[in-house]
Amino acid sequence: MVAGFGGQGILFLGRLLAYSGMLEGKEVTCFPSYGAEIRGGTANCTVIISDEMIGSPIVRNPDMLIVMNEASINKFQPRLNRNGLLIFDSSLVNEPDLRSDVRIVKVPASEVAASIGNTKSANMVMLGALLAETGVLKEGSAIKALEELTPPRRRKAININKEAIVKGKSYIADKKSNNI
Numbered sequence: 001m002v003a004g005f006g007g008q009g010i011l012f013l014g015r016l017l018a019y020s021g022m023l024e025g026k027e028v029t030c031f032p033s034y035g036a037e038i039r040g041g042t043a044n045c046t047v048i049i050s051d052e053m054i055g056s057p058i059v060r061n062p063d064m065l066i067v068m069n070e071a072s073i074n075k076f077q078p079r080l081n082r083n084g085l086l087i088f089d090s091s092l093v094n095e096p097d098l099r100s101d102v103r104i105v106k107v108p109a110s111e112v113a114a115s116i117g118n119t120k121s122a123n124m125v126m127l128g129a130l131l132a133e134t135g136v137l138k139e140g141s142a143i144k145a146l147e148e149l150t151p152p153r154r155r156k157a158i159n160i161n162k163e164a165i166v167k168g169k170s171y172i173a174d175k176k177s178n179n180i
């Protein structure tokens with residue numbers, strides 16, 4: 001599950017995950033949900049990526065949760081499966097009350113995105129972090145999905161989004177090598 005505010009690219013990130021899985025020949029579903037306000041309202045997307053047939057796109061208790069804001073961590077963290085993975089944007093979520101029975105990965109995605117010149121790429125930093133942390137999908141599939149799903153009006157952002165994915169992966173790799 002991916003969750004945050006509308007305008008943070010939550011639904012686009014969900015679509016990228018599902019399409020990347022499709023490119024790898026996996027079974028996928030993508031179930032977006034957003035408030036009526038869209039930009040600034042709540043948004044979340046449930047994505048299932050499986051090697052087996054999927055019976056339902058509805059997931060009550062996800063195994064992985066990517067969170068881009070404080071309201072979403074408060075709302076969705078309780079639903080995360082025990083021993084699940086919580087990845088959150090530590091640039092925007094300050095001192096959350098975290099569960100002790102899940103694996104926590106803090107990624108300063110908004111700061112990393114700002115460092116490459118585009119704070120709107122924080123969702124792509126989170127995608128890179130997810131890829132590095134889990135190996136659930138290949139980077140090449142994510143890049144191809146990005147190229148194919150980016151609408152024409154946003155084509156000039158593709159290169160910076162690719163860089164953001166790489167930066168997210170690098171952040172996790174550096175964190176692991178330094179045991180942070």
